[in-house]
Each structure stands twice: as C-alpha cells, then as structure tokens.
Amino acid sequence: MFLQTVVTGLSIGGIYALMAVGYSLVFSVLSFSNFAHGAVIMLGAYIGLGLVTKLHFGLGLVVSGAMAGAGLIAIVNEKLAYSLLRKRKAPSLYIMISAMGCAVFLENMVYATIGSRFYAFPAFFKQSVLCLFNGTCNIALLDLFAFGISILAILGLHLFLIHTRTGIAIRAGVSDMTMCSLMGVNLDRLISIVFFLAGIFGGAAGVFLGIKYLVYPTMGWVTNKAYIAAVIGGLGSLPGALLGGLILGVLETFVSTYVSSVMRDVFSFGLLIALLVWRPNGLFGRDTGEKV
Amino acid sequence: MRRMLSFALVLVFCLALGGAALAADTIKIGHTVSLTGGASMWGQSEKLALDLLIKKINAQGGVLGKKLELISYDNRNDAVEAVNVARRLVNDGVVAVIGPAQSGNSIATAPVLENAKIPMVVTTATNPYVTIDKRTGKVRPFAFRPCFIDPFQGTVAAKFAYRDLKARTAAILYDVGSDYGQWLAKYFEEAFTKEGGKVVAKEAFRSEELDYRAQLGKMRPLNPDVIFIPTSQKEAAMAAKQARDLGIKARLMGTDNWGSPDLIELGGEAINGGYFVNLTDLADPAIKNFVAEYRKAYGADPVLPNPVMAQDALLMIVDAIKRTKSTDGTKIAAALATTKNLQVTSGPLTIDPKTHDPLDKPAVIQKVDVATKSFPFVKKFYPGGK
Numbered sequence: 001m002f003l004q005t006v007v008t009g010l011s012i013g014g015i016y017a018l019m020a021v022g023y024s025l026v027f028s029v030l031s032f033s034n035f036a037h038g039a040v041i042m043l044g045a046y047i048g049l050g051l052v053t054k055l056h057f058g059l060g061l062v063v064s065g066a067m068a069g070a071g072l073i074a075i076v077n078e079k080l081a082y083s084l085l086r087k088r089k090a091p092s093l094y095i096m097i098s099a100m101g102c103a104v105f106l107e108n109m110v111y112a113t114i115g116s117r118f119y120a121f122p123a124f125f126k127q128s129v130l131c132l133f134n135g136t137c138n139i140a141l142l143d144l145f146a147f148g149i150s151i152l153a154i155l156g157l158h159l160f161l162i163h164t165r166t167g168i169a170i171r172a173g174v175s176d177m178t179m180c181s182l183m184g185v186n187l188d189r190l191i192s193i194v195f196f197l198a199g200i201f202g203g204a205a206g207v208f209l210g211i212k213y214l215v216y217p218t219m220g221w222v223t224n225k226a227y228i229a230a231v232i233g234g235l236g237s238l239p240g241a242l243l244g245g246l247i248l249g250v251l252e253t254f255v256s257t258y259v260s261s262v263m264r265d266v267f268s269f270g271l272l273i274a275l276l277v278w279r280p281n282g283l284f285g286r287d288t289g290e291k292v
Numbered sequence: 293m294r295r296m297l298s299f300a301l302v303l304v305f306c307l308a309l310g311g312a313a314l315a316a317d318t319i320k321i322g323h324t325v326s327l328t329g330g331a332s333m334w335g336q337s338e339k340l341a342l343d344l345l346i347k348k349i350n351a352q353g354g355v356l357g358k359k360l361e362l363i364s365y366d367n368r369n370d371a372v373e374a375v376n377v378a379r380r381l382v383n384d385g386v387v388a389v390i391g392p393a394q395s396g397n398s399i400a401t402a403p404v405l406e407n408a409k410i411p412m413v414v415t416t417a418t419n420p421y422v423t424i425d426k427r428t429g430k431v432r433p434f435a436f437r438p439c440f441i442d443p444f445q446g447t448v449a450a451k452f453a454y455r456d457l458k459a460r461t462a463a464i465l466y467d468v469g470s471d472y473g474q475w476l477a478k479y480f481e482e483a484f485t486k487e488g489g490k491v492v493a494k495e496a497f498r499s500e501e502l503d504y505r506a507q508l509g510k511m512r513p514l515n516p517d518v519i520f521i522p523t524s525q526k527e528a529a530m531a532a533k534q535a536r537d538l539g540i541k542a543r544l545m546g547t548d549n550w551g552s553p554d555l556i557e558l559g560g561e562a563i564n565g566g567y568f569v570n571l572t573d574l575a576d577p578a579i580k581n582f583v584a585e586y587r588k589a590y591g592a593d594p595v596l597p598n599p600v601m602a603q604d605a606l607l608m609i610v611d612a613i614k615r616t617k618s619t620d621g622t623k624i625a626a627a628l629a630t631t632k633n634l635q636v637t638s639g640p641l642t643i644d645p646k647t648h649d650p651l652d653k654p655a656v657i658q659k660v661d662v663a664t665k666s667f668p669f670v671k672k673f674y675p676g677g678k
Contacts, residue, residue: 001513004538008505116332118526120558129537140537213502213530214558216330222502256506261495262468264506 013249038220044206074199234285446479
C-alpha cells in the first residue's frame with residue numbers, strides 16, 4: 001500500500017506541478033497572481049476535446065494543438081484585460097482582480113455557448129494499466145505519460161530560460177523590468193511570450209486533466225490546489241512549482257490513506273499554514289514585498 | 293417637469309395594477325429548478341414535462357375555471373440561489389411551488405415557503421429532512437414529496453447487494469459535502485450490517501474534488517465485494533475509472549443520481565455491470581403513455597426520473613386545489629397531507645400525513661449496460677416488503 005500511495009501521490013502532484021508552472025511564470029515577471037489561468041486550462045481542455053472528437057487527432061497532436069490554442073488565448077487575455085492596466089501603472093492587486101473577473105467571464109462564456117454538460121475524452125491507450133510487483137502497485141499509462149511530459153516540459157522551460165536570448169531577457173525582466181526596457185528589450189513582446197509559455201503549460205495540463213477526469217466549465221477551479229502548490233514552492237520559482245506540486249500531491253495522498261480522507265484538507269492545509277509561517281516565501285521563493 | 297414625472301409614475305403604477313388584476317385570472321404555480329449548472333439536464337426535461345401537462349390541463353378547462361400558469365425560475369442547483377428563487381416566487385404570488393429537485397436546495401427552501409405559508413412539493417429530493425424539521429423532529433406543514441426517501445433507497449441498495457449480488461463485504465465512497473451522499477452512506481451501512489454483511493471501508497471526498505485514488509487505494513487491499521457510491525453520475529464515472537486503474541474489480545453500486553444518460557458516456561467500460569437504485573424506469577409500464585407523449589412533443593426521451601416526479605407533484609397540487617376549491621396556501625397544504633389513491637403519472641399515490649412522504653412508491657434496480665448504452669430493468673422493491 002505504501003508504494004501505491006507514493007505512486008498515486010506523485011501522479012496527482014505531477015498535474016498540480018504542470019498547472020503551478022503557469023502561475024509561477026506570470027508571477028515571476030509581473031508580480032501578480034493570474035487567476036484566469038484556471039480558465040485558460042479549462043479552454044485548453046475544450047480545444048483538445050474538439051480536436052479529438054471532431055477531427056479525430058491522436059494524443060500527440062491533441063496535446064500540441066491544445067497547447068498552441070491555450071497559449072494564444074493567454075496572449076489575447078493579457079492584451080485585452082491586463083496590458084492597459086499595466087501601462088497605467090495600476091497596482092498589481094487590481095490586475096489580479098481583473099484576472100478573477102476574466103476567470104468568471106470565460107467560464108460563463110462556455111456555459112452560454114457550449115453548455116454545462118460534462119464530457120469525457122475517449123480512451124487513448126488500449127491497455128491502460130501497468131502492474132508492478134505482482135499487482136501490489138498499479139500505474140495508469142496515462143499517468144506515466146503525463147508525469148513524463150510534465151517533468152520534460154518543466155526541464156525544457158528551465159533550459160529555455162537559461163540558454164536562449166529570449167530566456168535571458170525574461171530573466172532580466174524578472175530582476176528589473178524598467179532596467180530591462182532601458183536596455184532595449186521590447187517589454188510588450190516579452191510579456192506576451194511569458195503569457196504564451198504559461199498558456200502552453202495550461203493547455204497541456206487541461207488535456208491531461210480532461211483525460212484523467214472530465215471536461216466541464218468549472219473544471220478550472222481545481223487550479224486552486226495548483227496555486228497553493230506554487231505558493232508552497234515559492235511563487236515565481238520554477239523548481240519551486242515542481243517541488244511544491246509534488247509535495248502537495250504526495251502529502252494529500254498520505255494523509256487520506258493513513259490518517260483520514262475526511263480530515264485530509266484539515267491536515268494538509270494545516271501543514272501548509274505551518275510551512276508558510278516558517279518560510280513566508282515558500283521553499284524556493286525570493287524575498288518579495290507582497291504576494292497577491 | 294417634476295409634475296410630468298409624477299404623472300408618468302402614476303400612469304406606470306396604474307398599468308402595473310391593471311396587469312396584476314389581469315394576471316389574477318390564472319392560478320400561478322411556482323417551479324424552482326436547475327435550468328443551468330450541473331443538474332440542468334434533468335431540470336430542462338422537468339420543465340418540458342410540466343409545460344406539456346399544464347397545456348393538457350388548460351385544454352381541459354383548467355382548474356376551478358381558471359387557467360394554470362407555470363412560473364419557472366433557475367436555481368442553478370445552488371442553495372443560496374434556491375432561497376432567492378423561493379423569495380421571488382412568493383413575491384410573484386404563486387399558490388404552490390414545485391421543486392427543488394435536490395435535497396440540499398430543498399432543505400434551504402423549505403423555511404422560506406413555510407413562512408409565506410405556501411406549500412412546496414419537491415420532485416426528487418430524497419433526504420428525510422426535506423419534509424421533517426431536523427431541529428424539532430416534527431413534520432414541516434408545507435413540505436411534501438411524491439418520491440421515496442433515502443432510508444428506503446439505502447436499504448434497497450443494501451438488500452440487493454447482500455441478497456441478489458451475494459456480497460458479504462462492502463466499501464462506501466461518498467461526498468462529505470452533500471446531505472444526500474452523507475445520509476445514504478449511513479443508511480446503506482446500517483442496512484447492510486443488519487443483513488449480516490460487513491462494511492470494510494467508508495471513505496469520503498469533498499464536493500468538487502476529482503481524484504479519489506487515495507480513498508480507493510485504501511479499499512483495494514480490503515478487497516470488498518461491492519463499492520457503494522451514492523453520488524451524481526459525474527463522480528461515479530470518475531470513481532469507476534480510477535478504481536479500474538488501480539486494479540479494483542469490485543462491483544459498483546449507486547443511487548438514483550446515477551440515472552443520467554451520460555453516465556455511460558462518461559464512465560465507459562469502467563462503469564459497465566454496475567447497478568443502481570432509481571425512482572422510475574423508461575420500461576416501466578406505468579409511465580408508458582407519458583413517455584410516448586413526451587417523445588411525440590419533443591422528439592427525445594425524457595431524462596428520468598425528474599419529469600415524471602414533477603408531473604406527479606403538479607397533479608398532487610391540482611388535486612388539492614380541486615378538493616379544497618381554494619387557492620389558499622394553508623388549505624392546499626392541509627389537503628396535500630390527505631392525498632389518497634390519487635392517480636398520478638407514475639401510478640397511484642397516497643401521502644402519509646405523519647411524514648408527508650408517499651406510502652407506496654416502489655424503487656427499481658437498473659443495470660448499467662455499456663454495450664447497448666442503456667439501463668435495463670432488473671428488479672422492483674416495494675416499501676415494507678421483506
């Protein structure tokens with residue numbers, strides 16, 4: 001049972017991590033929490049669902065299509081809802097409120113256009129479960145696939161930020177936005193790229209969430225947990241988002257297995273509060289003044 | 293300018309009064325229903341079935357010489373919204389209210405209508421505390437229902453598991469945030485233990501949660517014969533998939549909330565061979581005429597059981613109004629409590645004056661058959677039967 005608990009916890013944590021990356025990326029550059037990210041994830045899931053049911057694409061194409069689509073939606077979202085506020089130097093709290101508005105707006109758009117019913121993805125893998133150690137531990141192939149993609153994507157993003165010119169510009173923006181623009185970096189383009197990257201991760205997370213669970217308009221609210229994972233790891237830090245996601249997933253699973261499933265959130269969130277009291281910036285966080 | 297404005301106001305006021313006077317020629321029946329949100333599939337169908345019946349009653353001359361008028365408001369399957377809808381219906385001057393369909397929303401709605409002295413007949417809310425006040429233990433004078441209640445439903449599920457499926461051990465997975473699931477879990481456990489079986493695990497999750505693998509993983513080494521999942525079709529489908537992913541082979545059982553056409557689409561192969569308790573069945577001979585009428589009018593099958601239960605509720609109200617020859621809420625409520633042998637859409641109906649629940653509503657067991665995408669009828673249980 002111990003091994004199964006670890007495996008289950010890691011697979012839940014992997015999805016949290018994939019979603020947490022989107023929050024952390026945007027926070028690292030713009031210092032605000034983009035609560036519309038959950039809605040972008042939801043739209044990514046709908047795009048993936050459309051690709052597979054209408055166009056009968058395979059898993060690879062579905063994931064890439066949803067990633068591209070969600071990336072574009074994230075850019076449009078930023079251009080329409082945040083960039084004007086940003087240019088008027090509005091406090092980041094206001095941008096965050098605007099983001100909450102976007103989340104509710106997009107969710108209700110889906111209600112009004114597509115409807116409130118639930119959808120399931122068709123099964124992608126014929127034999128869906130992998131048995132280990134004489135059946136004492138089962139892993140769904142999809143979980144393995146999703147976990148692998150999460151780790152690879154986060155690693156890829158890390159390399160991108162370190163080794164490419166754009167990546168260096170983003171990191172420069174993280175430490176000082178004004179200085180960065182004085183050095184000739186096009187800030188609007190830079191921010192669009194950051195949102196695109198966050199959207200890409202949201203799209204992948206959306207498709208995995210949709211396959212694993214179901215697709216419906218309010219599915220984006222699961223990202224509350226991912227946001228908490230990002231805070232545990234330290235908002236704005238990529239390794240933090242990954243580790244925070246995994247820690248939260250494993251912790252939750254252990255509490256519900258060995259303590260009580262009813263008490264799960266009491267325990268895991270109690271620990272979260274204790275952790276933040278001990279390290280207010282999370283595990284890998286930088287010293288930032290405010291965290292909204 | 294000011295004088296003109298006040299003149300206009302007076303004019304508007306007169307028009308409004310005139311409108312109200314005109315509208316008094318109908319008998320208004322309120323309807324609180326989820327037209328959007330997760331339960332909208334049943335809600336929409338419920339409204340269509342009521343529209344159909346009202347048209348029929350009005351074509352036959354209406355009630356007490358007046359036409360019936362249905363006022364449906366969307367409660368979005370949300371307790372707060374349900375209270376708002378109830379207040380609006382009271383302001384609109386309805387004589388009785390049909391709905392809500394869910395226990396939580398009904399329990400929230402009941403006090404509002406009780407204060408206004410307007411009777412409510414819920415459609416499929418099966419929790420005992422819809423018609424009984426939990427604080428005082430007394431029956432709520434203005435709350436009624438045409439459907440069976442959860443202790444009966446839980447008992448039927450337990451008896452079927454023990455006697456027909458020959459299950460000796462059971463596990464329960466339920467939603468700790470829902471009145472419906474919490475109580476059904478309790479009733480099932482009591483009845484299954486009484487039969488001689490053993491509940492080896494009782495695990496909960498919180499509403500809106502998607503992953504139950506931790507809870508299911510705990511059940512797996514205990515190897516239960518059946519897993520009882522008293523949730524909506526969405527959670528049941530996800531739980532089924534996750535259970536199969538973990539290699540759990542136990543039979544799955546559910547309650548009337550499973551009975552949605554998309555259960556099979558969402559759960560796929562994982563939910564195949566599961567059983568659930570339901571209020572009515574498309575193949576039930578008693579509702580054959582209704583199903584035919586509905587198909588003819590809308591070109592689709594009704595999403596059971598809500599449309600049938602809503603028609604039953606409306607027929608109960610109409611019967612009570614006819615018997616009292618009055619549209620006074622208190623009198624209608626008193627008449628509803630003495631409903632006896634009334635022929636409603638689902639069959640004959642007698643209300644127990646002590647509990648305001650029906651005395652004679654049977655439960656059906658249906659099987660989930662993925663190959664034919666249907667829920668074939670398995671067995672019928674009557675109340676009081678061994």
